Amino acid sequence: MFLCLCGAMELMPFSDFIGNGETVRRLREMLASDHFPPAVILAGAEGAGKYTLALMLARAMNCLERPTQQAAGRGTPSGGATTGKTMTDGVMSGEPASSQLPDFCGRCSNCTRIALAQDLELRVAEAVEARENLRDTDKKETRIFVQTHPDVLVIPPDPPQLMIKVDQVRHVIQRIYYRPAEGRESVYIFTSSAFMKEAANSLLKVLEEPPKFATIFLLTENPGELLPTIRSRSMIFTLGALPSAEIEGQLVQLRPERNARQRALVARLSEGAMGRALSFDLEGYVASRSHALVMLKAALGAGDHSELFKTTESYRPGAEGREKIESLLRTLYLLLEDLMCLQSGAGQLVRNTDILGELQKMAQAADFAWVQRASEGLGEVERGLRRNLLRSLSLDAFATALERA
Numbered sequence: 001m002f003l004c005l006c007g008a009m010e011l012m013p014f015s016d017f018i019g020n021g022e023t024v025r026r027l028r029e030m031l032a033s034d035h036f037p038p039a040v041i042l043a044g045a046e047g048a049g050k051y052t053l054a055l056m057l058a059r060a061m062n063c064l065e066r067p068t069q070q071a072a073g074r075g076t077p078s079g080g081a082t083t084g085k086t087m088t089d090g091v092m093s094g095e096p097a098s099s100q101l102p103d104f105c106g107r108c109s110n111c112t113r114i115a116l117a118q119d120l121e122l123r124v125a126e127a128v129e130a131r132e133n134l135r136d137t138d139k140k141e142t143r144i145f146v147q148t149h150p151d152v153l154v155i156p157p158d159p160p161q162l163m164i165k166v167d168q169v170r171h172v173i174q175r176i177y178y179r180p181a182e183g184r185e186s187v188y189i190f191t192s193s194a195f196m197k198e199a200a201n202s203l204l205k206v207l208e209e210p211p212k213f214a215t216i217f218l219l220t221e222n223p224g225e226l227l228p229t230i231r232s233r234s235m236i237f238t239l240g241a242l243p244s245a246e247i248e249g250q251l252v253q254l255r256p257e258r259n260a261r262q263r264a265l266v267a268r269l270s271e272g273a274m275g276r277a278l279s280f281d282l283e284g285y286v287a288s289r290s291h292a293l294v295m296l297k298a299a300l301g302a303g304d305h306s307e308l309f310k311t312t313e314s315y316r317p318g319a320e321g322r323e324k325i326e327s328l329l330r331t332l333y334l335l336l337e338d339l340m341c342l343q344s345g346a347g348q349l350v351r352n353t354d355i356l357g358e359l360q361k362m363a364q365a366a367d368f369a370w371v372q373r374a375s376e377g378l379g380e381v382e383r384g385l386r387r388n389l390l391r392s393l394s395l396d397a398f399a400t401a402l403e404r405a
């Protein structure tokens, strides 16, 4: 029945979630059994899909046309074939039981309004801008929330400290004991586990006596950041890293503008996180990497110094240059890791596959001790940044010290 109503791409929205099929299935099973836990910790790396999944579950909880167990058997679920997408997560394909799992239609008024919260960065920026336009006295007392549906409240870390603050949790407490206005279940999504101490303690009080009609999602890259007492009152689900081959395969359809070489590179650099692969700034990365290569080659005694100084000179002081040098350092670490892989005969783990030949030459010129010294040198540059040393000079010092050694 459900299958006949909708357009091809909107048939089974949970199947749009890439990877971690087993975790998604368990969550949907709990939804089907009406034993969904009041507090769920969704753990996973940045870009693993925690927020996407929480919003999908919020829609499944509140969809007005949600397919129920009774609907099972009347439709003919055929997984990937009906959606026209490559099914790699195994959620729907070839599992008869999966047709009984709750899903969401993606087009009813609850689904569409909840989906408006999907672009979290944009929604938060809007809320921050709205706060900026308030009178000074109101500004101080206004906390950042994202709400596109009356029953789904998203609580992001509040700038500029980027922590969840006690006033945000108080706001949740004020609302959470009221029944949902338009949906079946009210949903609260904390998008970070960086809680101020008082905020965490307040949240704990809610978790001690949660209302039956509310669900709290706590998203975190590291559950260890949450109070043990919060963890023990929640159920933890982890979104694991996807194999890079799987990400590469998904990118064929989702990023067709990239060529095969670029897709292979992005897949390896996104460390198993589909969200990172989709939003990966490849051009920015390649720019950083060309600088990193100039530095490493100079440090290996192979490059010329005028090029080194020209490159490092572009790393200027000030807030603007911070991101640039941070991305350079990340890239340098990645290249050193690749060199280490090559030296230890684990070439299949190299991430910068598109410059393999170049890396192999460098790996021959450097020995293991050199790579280790380079890593230590980068640590030194990082410490220098915190002490506000001149960035260009720190980078020159890094390369020349390695060269002498």
Ligand SMILES: [Zn+2]
Binding pocket: 062, 063, 064, 065, 066, 104, 105, 106, 107, 108, 109, 110, 111, 112
């Ligand atoms: Zn719906």
